[in-house]
Amino acid sequence: MEALGERAWLLRLGEGIDAGCNRRVHALARHIREQAPAWLEDLIPAYASLAVVLRIDAVEARTQARDWLVACVESPQPPDEAIAEPVEVPVLYGGDAGPDLPAMAEALGLSVEGIIQRHANGDYLVAMLGFAPGFPYLLGLDPALAMPRLDSPRTSVPAGSVGIGGHQTGVYPRAGAGGWRLLGRTPLQLFDARREQPALLQPGDRVRFAPVDAGRFAELARSPGGIDAD
């Protein structure tokens, strides 16, 4: 356990990035949320760690909170039940939607079609949401597709862009700067604070990418829940 300053504790449940450890993180987060100790303000689940943030008017309880958290970690939680059906995320691969595909093909020694096939065949797990609202960090990328981030990040990445950064793949929920290699774009709006459930993908969800053509992309983008819907 590590102190993130005087107001938060970081619990580390493992060192690497693996699905089993990540499930334990989310099970522990759910357990703590259910127990709702009076000093709790927020929980930040990550790949293999969980931060527990105290209310600013309850920082005096920090050592008491640490002892309580140690006891929580020592009594194992039943892992969250695996979701049987993956969430399908349609993706328009290549072209303007995936400007980095040709350079990736050259660097990885694969064809563009080969990269798309490997990426779309993956069975992914949402390890966490972070960096920006609703940004999913996905586990399960084919190691043959791992590529370092761009040397210089783009100042503007379109909303819905699907990218690869190192051994991770993810989707940018919103336009902004970003350094991941772009393969394609989904027409779905990943995060909308007005929805009852703002994030389309939740930690612990399984995800599959389904290739679509430009016509289907435009249709889905205009539909409710699409990036161009309003």
Add this chain to the structure above:
Amino acid sequence: MRIEVGRGGLLTTVQDLGRPGHAWLGVGRGGVADAYSARVANLLVGNREDAALLEITLSGPALHFPAAARIALCGADIEATANDEALPGWRPVELPAGSTLSLGRCRRGARAYLAIAGGVVVPRVLGSAATDLRGGLGGLAGRALRKGDALETGAPSRSVPARHAPSIAAWSINPSPDIDFHASTVAGLLPGADACAPRDVLSRHAWQVDAGSDRQGLRLTGPAIALSAPCRRPSEPVMPGTIQCPPDGQPIILLADAQTVGGYPRIGHVAQADLPRLAQLRPGETLCFHDIDAEEAVALQRAQQARLARIELAIQARLAR
């Protein structure tokens, strides 16, 4: 009341004390960068301390008030006039109907807080009015104020009398020691996961605030920091106050708009009680660190809360007269 925005200023946003509880969605707490000044500003106009108000960065907006209003300006020492009369900070001011409040540059400090009796009213997103610029949500459509915007305000807790000229309270709140632009800035430093080499490099040097600083992070320049051991870690949770060290060795102190997770080494954390003062640092200003332990940081926090509680009682006594 519907306040018209004649000029947005450099970066003026609707803020409150933030939206905790949504970090698992990748949504940070956000909210005011200097919670001390914002709380006092709200208390001065009879608002709850978590009411929505404006955070003004370095250079302020021009606002037209169609009806009489009670306001307070706290935080940075900002040039402020209404109908050509200069308005001082840290006290309640009553403006007549039809006033134009013109806010100029911040003379000292970086962020001024304008509270308006009744509070700014915007749709609450995930329980908060705070503008999240990176997430594009909250406040006015998730963005800064600009010319032509209108700001709705709620009903004041006490009515504002009709006047012909601004009425400035003869008393004011002294924000020292929490916000004191005459004292040098020294932040309490707690250890992080990753040690520096030499170990005391942060507290040994004075650090300059870089112009690239924003609500997400206070970027510092000084001697390049080396780590005592190489660090390769997956992205892990971070907090406002976490000091990150990117590969260029120039530390970044995360502020209110801190992302929820980050992969850079964490070389320390500043005491939460020092975050308001850090949010007031301007590019080119100097910051020093001194080592403290968690118990001292808790004591600093408790003392600051106690000062705020005393200020609240003093304001209530004044306003009741």
